[in-house]
Amino acid sequence: MTVLLLAETHQGRLATDAVARTLSALAPLGDVHVLVAAGEGAEAAREAASLKGVSKVLLAESESLRHGLAEPAAALIASLASGYRHIAAPATAFARNILPRVAALLNVMVLSDVIAVHGAESFDRPVYAGNAVQTVQSTDPVVVFTVRTSAFAAVGRQEGAPVERVAAVADPGLSSWIEDMAVVSERPELASARVVVSGGRGVGSKESFDAIIQLADKMGAAVGASRAAVDLGYAPNDWQVGQTGKVVAPDLYVAVGISGAIQHLAGMKDSKVIVAINKDEDAPIFKVADYALVGDLFSIVPELTGKL
Amino acid sequence: MKILVPVKRVIDYNVKVRVRTDGSGVDLANVKMSMNPFDEIAVEEAVRLKEKGVASEIVVVSIGVQQAKDTLRSALAMGADRAILIDATSDVNQDIEPLAVARLLSRIVEAERPDLVIAGKQAIDNDMNATGQMLAGLLGWGQATFASKIEIADGRAVVTREVDGGLQTIGVRLPAVVTVDLRLNEPRYVSLPSIMKAKKKPLEERTAAALDVDVTPRLKIVRTVEPPQRVAGVRVASVDELIEKLKNQAGVL
């Protein structure tokens, strides 16, 4: 049994942490072939080949694969599918766009956000904003699924596995890339950071969100936000933590001015240690916090930043 | 231009679900149900496109139990013109998988020939985030997922997408499937007169069997359990105490 893992790349660079975590989820399923589909992917392919558990890397390079458009990527994966029992990817925006389309092309279901692999057909996944966990058994001949990376540790390195080129399929020309407005940041990535500092509506404005960012930088942390903070324009969209944003499980999560709605908790309640700073002593966030500090964030956050 | 919007009836986002202790699932009887919030955003976008004169007709479709008619009526009250219910099960606890939903929707698309399908990016009950992409795949149409902005011009949709690392803008040739994210718009509140008016709008019924789609699930749900619960920790009185605890007790600093 062999698994085909769709690697996530950004501008030709491998999202190593996401791929390495997905590989540890796939370990019980057998050999893994990684597919790097990109404009130029040789470097990403070499990187993927050095991750433990990878027995081969397939490299498809084409202009149509440069921007992660779903149609050419899904057509490529479907064309490779016949040799595989499982087709998987990390549950990122990139793969969530592509894998359901692949599943439809193969006339099978897709399983999103797998948090445990029990065997070739049996998987756990959260439903209802993480308020329930379902064990599901697939009856499909090919199991297509995405993996919640925060639920798995990254695999280590190995001697490079072989890299083999595969042809991209013809671009169906259904969609075209126009522009990326990427936020380039030196901070750790939200999904894999050891520490995350998040701000909510309580922070009050885009200007005062700087205090959250300063605290995060002091702690070497990634910055997160509640949906309210993103909706209000305090923080960019890809900082949203929660059921419909990113799911994180860092060693330390600091929630500042966040009430703790179930949709937010769904994205952070598996963090190892949770600190909540909120002026409302009845805020629901305190029910999941290991350390609760009741008070005004406008005095607490600068003090904390200063004393660390 | 004709727009099709699939709308799903789901447990209201404010309700805390109760997982049955025998592992058989979640209690959905007598629980408040509403339109999936993402689908409200999808309907709102379609109505705005109609108000701008870009769209001429909006058809909403729901797949599931008879009670999904309420969801369709809400969409009609927001401004959709016609509704179609596909009766696929009589059991309120039975959810229809995205593959089956997408196959049923593809049948409706063949009959209705819309230029654009606007769906939610995910349903908040099962969080599968799949149906729109699957429908596009089945139809061989282009797709633009997680939209935070949609513009229609010259036979294509220019869509700004919420992706990891920021935003991406792509163009998709119509007909296409677009799935919507939270920041696309703020759905309107419906007025009483529009609710009354919606009662007179056409609502057709079909069955999954008549559309010749097998909705037998591909995924067997073996059991549903509650995840381990966190317990509240301790209150700290000051920043100094917090730092001390994080250093010496939690060991994370």
Ligand SMILES: Cc1cc2nc3c(=O)[nH]c(=O)nc-3n(C[C@H](O)[C@H](O)[C@H](O)COP(=O)(O)OP(=O)(O)OC[C@H]3O[C@@H](n4cnc5c(N)ncnc54)[C@H](O)[C@@H]3O)c2cc1C
């Ligand atoms: C379909 C759907 C999907 C959603 N997905 C998500 C998601 O993925 N992620 C997410 O986060 N939310 C999501 N939500 C929204 C969620 O329901 C809440 O509305 C949101 O999380 C609230 O954000 P908040 O805690 O920042 O704001 P609020 O609930 O308004 O809380 C603000 C908090 O700040 C505190 N505060 C105010 N001033 C101060 C001060 N000076 N000092 C200290 N504390 C202060 C207040 O006491 C309060 O507790 C979703 C909702 C829907 C309907």
Ligand SMILES: Cc1cc2nc3c(=O)[nH]c(=O)nc-3n(C[C@H](O)[C@H](O)[C@H](O)COP(=O)(O)OP(=O)(O)OC[C@H]3O[C@@H](n4cnc5c(N)ncnc54)[C@H](O)[C@@H]3O)c2cc1C
């Ligand atoms: C109580 C319960 C019982 C279940 N029982 C079973 C079972 O017996 N067997 C089984 O295999 N699986 C069952 N499931 C799982 C379920 O079938 C799938 O996991 C689920 O459909 C996942 O997709 P989603 O609804 O999250 O769709 P998503 O792909 O997240 O939905 C995205 C969008 O697609 C559209 N859409 C989706 N569904 C519909 C719809 N019905 N009508 C109109 N538009 C729609 C909407 O625009 C929506 O915003 C059950 C789930 C629950 C909660």
